[in-house]
Amino acid sequence: MFTYTIKRLLQSLIVVWAAVTLMFALFFVIPGDPISLKSGEKALPQEILDNIERKYGLDKPTYVQYFRFWGNLFRGDLGYSYKNDKSVNTILQDGLSTSARLLFWGALFQLIIALAVGLTSAIKRGSLGDRIGTVFSVGIQGIPVFVSGLLAQYLFGVLPFQLHWDWLNFFKPWPTTWHAGIIPGDSWKGVVLPALVVAVVDAAFIARMLRSSLLEVLRADYIRTAFAKGLSARRVWFHHALRNALIPVVTVYGTSLIAIFGVAVQTEKVFSLPGMGSTIADSALSQDAPVVLGLAIVVISFGAVVNLIVDLSYALIDPRIKIDSKAVH
């Protein structure tokens, strides 16, 4: 297990390095132009142009910029925005707290919905609830996040407002105070809609995956044995079936946690939340390369960490993998 962990850790580091380099190459081989961002259409004297280039280090050859970029990165300095000279670190901190809260609640809702729907539809297979669940989870795959976000705003914001059903109005501002970092201090309703929108897309997919995986496991001999031994249904379901059925589901959950970023960007845009996603979208639009690159590093590292955890948790759920890796090394 130890060698396996170290090996996977090194692999992740290489992947992060490669991905960040790829992004760097995209932005700085064909550099975004900080000068036109500052001056607009005005023509500036050559001296000022040179000064700006020097300030951002763009007068140096690309490879020097690249090494300098990594040097700064190791010191925790992500550089400065082309647009307003704010440090990328500050911009990042502002957005990160909002995004982290949104993702936390989104991922939590996702897990609860997926487990509940997946388990019930597998246990009560063929029931009305199961069939509704199946139709719903296929249907939701065709709905882009920004559409479901706007639809949620209409159904739980505009409509209740027009009908004066205030209890149903969940379209409230994002909370301003938080307890322990993640529990909304005021207007908890403001969290529900965005988090549900984040959760629901992949929750449906994971639930379906869990359902089919459970149904396959249930045909296994050891499940029949467990029942024959006289174990309670609850024990068989949770101890024998669920644990084995989770292996393929964990992979899907991992990929969905990486994809959740794309979901979060759209959700933040739709609900006008000042998160990392909106920042990155706005910065991309204004070609503010340092900000996009800085935020990209955070997102990529997050993805790599999730991948690593997924792989390591395989070894915990499925003992065979542990043994295999021992046999190889």
Place this chain on the structure above:
Amino acid sequence: MSEIEQIPQSLSYWQDVRKRFFGNKISIVGLVMLVFLILAGIIGPFISGWKYDDLGPDILVGPGSNGHWLGTDDLGRDIFTRVTFGIRLSLTVALVVTAISVFVGVALGGIAGYFGGWVDTIISRFIDTWQVIPFVLIGFAIITVFGSSFWVIVAALVFTGWYSTTRLFRASVMQVKSLDYVEAARATGATTKRIILRHIGPNAIPPIIVVLAFSVAGAILSESVYAFLGVGFREPTPSLGVMISSSRNYLTDKPFVFFIPGSILVLLTLSIVLIGDGLRDALDPKLRGVK
């Protein structure tokens, strides 16, 4: 007499696939929806009597007024024309993107899966790297640097889609490669070319067809997401994502401006997803004969 009728007809694999696909009500619903939308996309812009960027005096009028079948948007443009044009645009982009992604996937995935070894390692590690970058980010980066013309958007979508087709085809080839009949063909002295074209290829194709369907749906979704976020097609191009994005301000008073392009986009992707689902079941040889 009745005895003869009871003997089950023997069907080839593809006959069976066709039978099972058309026997599936849900995939038929998807197919009918898609055909209807495609026809609307082809014919719509010709019969509406407006151009998609015609600015008119009727601003935000409801469906059916002044000859605008589905009303007009905030600039007085005919929504029917724009929506049908949007279907055309979405499908064109998605088909081009899918064709390129599948081509890349079949080539790279096939090479990695068949030859294995260091070629496979390089391609697989590259996929690993690519996978940790969320698709929105790839699009942002490419469109930030190269602007947002048709081919840049296509390229961005291919860059977000190529690795899943590659990974899938690689896995599929690897699985088929180790089957007994491929070993047998090799043992009888078949050439590599013959093994790939005659033995592995045809058996690796069914999963590709399913991926094709989901890839088209995925490309339509991604294109609309880029457009919605402002990094894809821009006004006045009638992309469904652009239309939905500019409808946001009118959600309260004129919700139809959102609901028309929104539901068309959902129906379009949904119909393809339903077809893909039906194809997956129909093409799965393990489900042959299962009712």
